[in-house]
Amino acid sequence: MTAMVKAEGVHKSYGAAHILKGIDLEVAAGEVFCLIGPSGSGKSTFLRCINHLEKINAGRLYVDGELVGYRQKGDKLYELKDNEVALKRRDIGMVFQRFNLFPHMTALENVMEAPIQVKGESKAVARERAGKLLDRVGLADKAGNYPSQLSGGQQQRVAIARALAMEPKLMLFDEPTSALDPELVGDVLDVMRDLAESGMTMVVVTHEMGFAREVGDSLVFMDGGVVVESGNPKDVLTKPQHERTKAFLSKVL
Numbered sequence: 328m329t330a331m332v333k334a335e336g337v338h339k340s341y342g343a344a345h346i347l348k349g350i351d352l353e354v355a356a357g358e359v360f361c362l363i364g365p366s367g368s369g370k371s372t373f374l375r376c377i378n379h380l381e382k383i384n385a386g387r388l389y390v391d392g393e394l395v396g397y398r399q400k401g402d403k404l405y406e407l408k409d410n411e412v413a414l415k416r417r418d419i420g421m422v423f424q425r426f427n428l429f430p431h432m433t434a435l436e437n438v439m440e441a442p443i444q445v446k447g448e449s450k451a452v453a454r455e456r457a458g459k460l461l462d463r464v465g466l467a468d469k470a471g472n473y474p475s476q477l478s479g480g481q482q483q484r485v486a487i488a489r490a491l492a493m494e495p496k497l498m499l500f501d502e503p504t505s506a507l508d509p510e511l512v513g514d515v516l517d518v519m520r521d522l523a524e525s526g527m528t529m530v531v532v533t534h535e536m537g538f539a540r541e542v543g544d545s546l547v548f549m550d551g552g553v554v555v556e557s558g559n560p561k562d563v564l565t566k567p568q569h570e571r572t573k574a575f576l577s578k579v580l
């Protein structure tokens with residue numbers, strides 16, 4: 328079976344700063360794949376490389392069997408044009424730490440926007456789907472609210488609905504609960520758990536070890552731009568093999 332995400336020797340630098348130092352990993356279709364590690368270890372950078380918000384400097388990155396950002400002809404790689412990258416990015420939903428909803432649009436309008444603008448969908452179809460998605464994230468009664476009239480947790484759930492409106496085959500989550508007050512985290516994690524149960528392939532950068540243990544199928548511990556340890560979340564979290572993993576977990580568990 329084709330992996331949904333495959334990284335082979337992925338390197339990424341910002342100027343002289345070498346951030347990702349040869350990442351190899353595979354995310355199977357339908358899998359919930361959690362990335363943990365200390366601040367600055369390159370987790371967000373790796374996530375951003377998956378949808379080509381960042382360009383990699385070496386290695387190969389594939390989504391659903393296709394090279395990210397390039398086309399291969401023989402042994403040569405040709406960079407995709409912006410419109411080609413945008414077309415591929417449609418299939419990948421991303422949820423950020425900061426929800427970045429459009430402030431002048433209601434929750435419903437936020438969820439309707441991309442299918443109309445990007446796919447040229449009719450308003451009626453987009454509205455119907457948006458209503459269903461808001462219901463799915465428990466916010467049917469907030470459809471008419473503007474972001475400023477929603478809590479952080481509710482805004483994040485709208486952001487998840489907005490990403491799902493494009494019917495992605497892969498969802499990327501970059502610390503989706505870190506900016507939230509503790510009492511709002513649970514509702515967002517519940518939505519993510521439901522999404523996982525529906526079979527969505529998810530790559531989740533998280534500090535929520537409970538979520539990783541209960542919902543994750545695989546877990547990778549990154550440090551200093553390399554994968555230090557990976558495996559079944561329960562095994563890695565309860566029986567870490569590497570000193571660096573042990574040291575990190577002793578601080579966060």
Ligand SMILES: Nc1ncnc2c1ncn2[C@@H]1O[C@H](COP(=O)(O)OP(=O)(O)OP(=O)(O)O)[C@@H](O)[C@H]1O
Nearest residue numbers: 341344346364365366367368369370371372373532
């Ligand atoms: N656009 C950029 N330009 C220069 N350096 C960057 C850029 N983005 C990230 N970095 C640097 O890359 C390193 C890795 O950052 P990254 O955000 O990927 O780490 P992280 O593991 O996700 O950390 P955190 O858990 O704090 O979000 C950091 O040292 C950061 O300062």
